[in-house]
Amino acid sequence: MTEASRRRAMAKANRVVTFRIKRCDGPGKASYWQDFKVTVPKNANVISCLQQIAANPVTADGKPTTPVVWDSGCLEEVCGACTMVINGKVRQSCSCLIDDYAPNEGDVMTLEPMSKFPVVRDLWVDRSRLFHNLKRVQAWVPIDGTYYLGAGPKETPASQATHYVLSTCMSCGCCLEACPQFNEIPDQGSKEANEAAWNKGFIGAHAISQARLFNAHETGKELKEERLDVLMGTGGVNDCGNAQNCVKVCPKHIPLTESIAVIGRQVTFHAIAKFFKG
């Protein structure tokens, strides 16, 4: 028996747990807290409790309210959608089992939206900036189109193992929530203005790690210089404050600090080469 299964075995069936949820009706509106009491069966996760609240939106003191809004998708921790701050720590809510967090009758769990992205409503945030930052580093392989041109490059199992881990990044945003250098940029009113503002902000560990992945690919390295140009500029790898929080919260155990170090070295060599080229 693992420690987790032992702990879960101790949790009481059908206990009442209070969910303290930070709510917000929409952009520009003030946040407020509401408590909900949920009867929790064994093995329940945060999602199944939120589903109960959605079907029966009544607060702990019996007042009818609106259902809590949240973002979700696969419910098996491969899509990244349901990321939120639970008891102060950022993680996916689908893989968050109540038995681990609130094993006893009357225990309290707090749910908050991620704080580094604009809230859409309640626990749902707008992570467009995260995807935009993947464009900044051209996180793709520049193939010659989709026509049949034979196989890709061969790869050793060791190299595949390294790349596979980097490639499991599901763009959830945990590394950004935990990063002291990545701060919320308020909505600028238009897509263009937002993108201009994002281009100045710290790009984040996830995008740096993706740059590492594609710089290492036989065809992907075609864009290496352009990626490094971006990463040596404003909001690039030098903005990293080395807090190392990112790697601790990554649900996929991606070696983010190692990626930052690799890109840091690449940027240094790139800068020196540029200096001598003039």
Place this chain on the structure above:
Amino acid sequence: MSQHRVIVVGGGLAGLSASVRIAEAGLPVDLFSLVPVKRSHSVCAQGGINACNEVARQQGFSEYEHFDETIYGGDFLADQHPVLEMANWAPKIIDLLDRMGVPFNRTSEGNRDLRLFGGSLFKRTHFAGATTGQQLIYALDEQVRRYEAEGKVNKYEFWEFLGPIIHEGRAVGIVAQDMRTMQIRSFRADAVVMATGGCGLVYGKSTMSVMCTGAAAARCFRAGAWYGNPEMIQVHPTAIPGADKLRLMSESARGEGGRVWVPRKAKDPRDPKQIPESERWYFLEEKYPAYGNIVPRDIATREIFDVCVNMGLGVGGENQVYLDLTHRDPDYLTRKLGGILEIYEKFVGDDPRFTPMKIFPAVHYSMGGLWTTYTKGSYNPQTALPKHKSGSPAPIDAKVGMGMQLGAPNNSMTNIPGLYAFGEVNFAYHGANRLGANALLSCIFDGLFCGVSVFNYVKNEAPGKAPAEGLASGAFDESVSRETARMKSLVDSASAGASDPATNPYAIGKELGDEMTAACTVVRTETRVKQCLTKIAELKDRYAKVKLSDSAGWTNQSFSYARAVGDMLAVAEAIALGSLERRESRGAHYRSDYPDRNDAEFMKTSLAKHEGGKTTLEFVPIDASLVAPTARTYGKKDTKKPEMAGAAS
């Protein structure tokens, strides 16, 4: 200047590969998705993607055998030509994904590694750890992002498709809603590609993601698109039971040596590792000596169901059996199956490398979907060939265009001109049962192969060749008014707090799921399905009076869900009707009152149509001119029930 453009609805593997192919050909694409496309349900696919490959080829495998396996696996319900073309194209698709940077597992020499999967005696499944779907969709997502950065693809993420706009009999756009601002508006296009996946949520809990309600397909169905083989719903044999969802345990667990068993003694209280070999019943290995644990999904599911429900031999007396990997080297398992083993440990708490997993079947995939047509290719034998003998030379080469004609504008087009269906929402490829690791293939094949058809239709066939941009606004405005009125009537019903379960959308959705799971999954009967249809009628009446608990004009999720429940009821009715009218057993559809396959009457597509608010079903012939049907037994041997089980029951 006005220009032709294409709308793709859905950003999973099918939608993304279609977007890439169509944008590359030079038509601008507007891509709509309920979620950021990178989070689409394709991420959940675990095991791999099938294709003939050099190693298997030298062992006697061929594209033709892959085709034959798919037809046989699908129990002779699919039209055969499109399946042939798909199998022939598969190796090219793997090479393309490889070029895009998918980190396929490798052999020591750096070649792509292969694994065994259900329905084949050859290793023909390529994989990237145990998260192959995630890795493939990321590669396509990256290519689409590249086109987006170049301005060739325009994404509308968090937009919900509400219906196709049909003008003079052809699709000319869609009506959609921004799920955040709740703005409803129309979009014009010269062709619309539906790539919206399956309908697992009709069953309440399934292995599917929360957006897989089938609502988008239902909205096309209600607008006049036909729905093929709705009753063909795959129940995956191995899933992890859960309160919010049934999480898939990939077939690759069996492909990598996983053994399915139950204790021979009912309700044996011992720890599984304390039960000696002689007191374990490896029922799949005993009944199917050739395929053992890798029999196709419908067979494994029925056997597990039989052992648990009919014989009462489920582990601990509950509906669950062991899926055991503990005899394999833990390091090997981590390397080959790490991702899925981690999921099990995360959600259950036990490490499957050391403790047998407990699993039970769950609704997993919709073989049925929007009906589509195609133009036959060049291979048309005088008489259908007998079943291919595994490992024998292929009767034909795998040339492009033998199955389907490349670029024919009607490939994967629905009965509504200009409206296409790609991927899981297309009924075409998997017949009555899908083979493991063929889903990713059919999605990408549709996008790449039939994407060319979309381009040709827009350039050469769309009436008048004038872009939809220039049409009068009537049909577009009308669709927006209709959807706005529909929203108003739902939102006006709202009052905060819990509503009466009779009119609560979540209660209606849950009852529908429970009813469909009980009546239309593993074993179906005339009596039970009729009862189900009565229940659906009752739920429809209650739905007409549905009451929301949120009247917000901003990001109103309960409204979106309530609207989808109405569409789920339409899909459910088609599934139940197909389950009733198909009075035979074939693939995933098993009728205990008609246990045999009946080719004379039912080797036909069941075709659901929705007209004047009523759903009807008819059977139309299929084209089975390439391979003659044979009994689908997978070499089953008759076995006796184990003695101790007899004593317990």
